[in-house]
Amino acid sequence: MIWEHLFMRRPFQPSYVCYPESVGHFAEAPHHVCERQSGQFGYYNLHLIFNGEGWLDYRGKRYTLREGEGFLYRPGAAQQYGAAAANPWDIHWVHYEAMPWAELLRDGEDVWLFSFTAVDKLKRLFEQLKEACKESTKEDEAHISALLYELLLTIREHGVGLDNPLLRSAQERIRAAAELIRTRCVEPLTIAELAESSGYSTAHFCRLFRQTTGKTPVEFLTESRVTEAKRMLLSTSRPVKQIAIEAGFGQSSYFIRKFREAEGMTPDQYRRLFDSGR
Numbered sequence: 001m002i003w004e005h006l007f008m009r010r011p012f013q014p015s016y017v018c019y020p021e022s023v024g025h026f027a028e029a030p031h032h033v034c035e036r037q038s039g040q041f042g043y044y045n046l047h048l049i050f051n052g053e054g055w056l057d058y059r060g061k062r063y064t065l066r067e068g069e070g071f072l073y074r075p076g077a078a079q080q081y082g083a084a085a086a087n088p089w090d091i092h093w094v095h096y097e098a099m100p101w102a103e104l105l106r107d108g109e110d111v112w113l114f115s116f117t118a119v120d121k122l123k124r125l126f127e128q129l130k131e132a133c134k135e136s137t138k139e140d141e142a143h144i145s146a147l148l149y150e151l152l153l154t155i156r157e158h159g160v161g162l163d164n165p166l167l168r169s170a171q172e173r174i175r176a177a178a179e180l181i182r183t184r185c186v187e188p189l190t191i192a193e194l195a196e197s198s199g200y201s202t203a204h205f206c207r208l209f210r211q212t213t214g215k216t217p218v219e220f221l222t223e224s225r226v227t228e229a230k231r232m233l234l235s236t237s238r239p240v241k242q243i244a245i246e247a248g249f250g251q252s253s254y255f256i257r258k259f260r261e262a263e264g265m266t267p268d269q270y271r272r273l274f275d276s277g278r
Contacts, residue, residue: 001027001028001029002025002026002027002028002029002090003024003026003029004024004025004026004130005022005024006022006023006024006130006133006134007021007022008020008021008022008023008133008136008144009136011141011145012138012141013141013142016141016142016145017098017099017102017145017149018096018097018098018099018102018145018148018149018152019096019097019098019141019144019145019148020094020095020096020129020133020144020148021043021095021096021097022094022095023092023093023094023095023126023129023130023133024092024093024094024130025090025091025092025093025126025130026083026089026090026091026093027051027052027088027089027090027091028088028090029083029088030083030084030085030086030088031083031085032054032082032083032088032089033081033082033083034079034080034081034082035079035080036078036079036080037078038076038077038078039076040076040078041073041075041076041077041079041095042075042076043075043095043096043097044072044073044074044075044095044096044097044098045072045073045079045093045095046070046071046072046073046093046094046095046096046152046155047070047071047072047081047091047092047093048070048091048092048093048116048122048126048155049065049066049067049068049069049070049089049090049091050067050068050090050091050092050119050123051067051089051090052066052067052083052084052087052088052089052090053065053066053067053083053084053087053088053089054081054082054083054084054088054089054091055081055082055084056071056080056081056111056113057080057081058080058110058111058113063113063162064084065089065113068115068116068117068119069113069114069115069116069162070113070114070115070116070155070159071111071112071113071114072104072105072111072112072114072155073110073111074105074109074110074111075097077110077111078110079111092122092123092126094126094129094148094151096148098152102149102152104152104155104156104159112161113161113162113163114155114159114160114161114162115159115160115162116155116158116159116160117158118154118157118158121154122151122154122155122158125147125150125151125154126151128147129144129147129148129151132144132147170208170212171212173198173199173200173208174198174205174208174209174212174213175212176198177194177197177198177205177209177217178209178212178213178220180194180197181194181217181220181221181224182224185221185224185225185228185247185248186225186228186246186247186248187248188248189221189248191205191206191217191218194217205217221248222258222262223262225247225248225249225258226247226258226259226262226263228247228248229243229244229247229249229255229259229267230263230270232246232247233267233270233271233274234271234274240252240255240256240267240268243255243267244256255267
């Protein structure tokens with residue numbers, strides 16, 4: 001049986017985005033069962049299942065949870081879950097506090113049941129978090145908070161609710177399209193071509209892209225091109241008109257307008273700003 005349970009001291013710095021109360025790893029523990037009443041537990045409770053099975057009861061229904069799935073309880077929520085006796089789960093877990101804006105749960109929900117990818121990365125982050133929590137000092141606090149924050153952001157990016165299994169495929173396609181935009185932003189890409197390569201109509205692609213990234217495809221493409229233009233402005237002496245073409249904007253007037261919207265200054269002003277600081 002594996003039964004790791006590391007408790008943390010309260011941090012000296014009270015304003016971390018998130019900070020663990022305890023972190024651990026359970027495996028080969030068929031008698032692992034947890035029941036907490038509403039209002040009894042004041043921390044977020046995150047579990048990721050890397051092998052085996054378990055169960056969770058919520059609103060009168062029992063859910064079976066398997067490898068590649070997990071759950072997150074809100075502070076104060078009633079909790080009922082446990083390992084399957086015949087094939088007990090191998091879980092990594094963390095109880096933590098977090099700023100309200102770092103919330104992963106949807107409004108009105110006490111628990112989020114989800115599946116996840118990026119398994120190797122999440123395992124690595126958990127191992128690093130556990131190691132950092134062992135005999136930690138004040139100097140380790142920022143590192144511990146950063147590891148937990150990266151863990152939560154990875155789950156936000158690679159976790160999909162069990163109530164919407166079709167969303168995972170859509171998110172993976174949209175992320176692939178976003179990466180294509182980043183790597184080929186200086187090319188004459190069109191939204192219709194990106195939508196077709198993702199297997200969606202243009203309208204549906206645009207809706208999914210905004211849902212996944214928080215931006216429209218055009219906004220994401222423009223942002224990527226501005227980033228490339230900034231690199232050219234500071235690493236070359238090429239004129240603005242040439243950079244506009246090479247960064248994918250075409251006309252320099254359009255480039256200057258979009259650059260000003262993004263950075264609050266013209267490309268020439270941006271270049272002079274950094275030149276004066278060298």
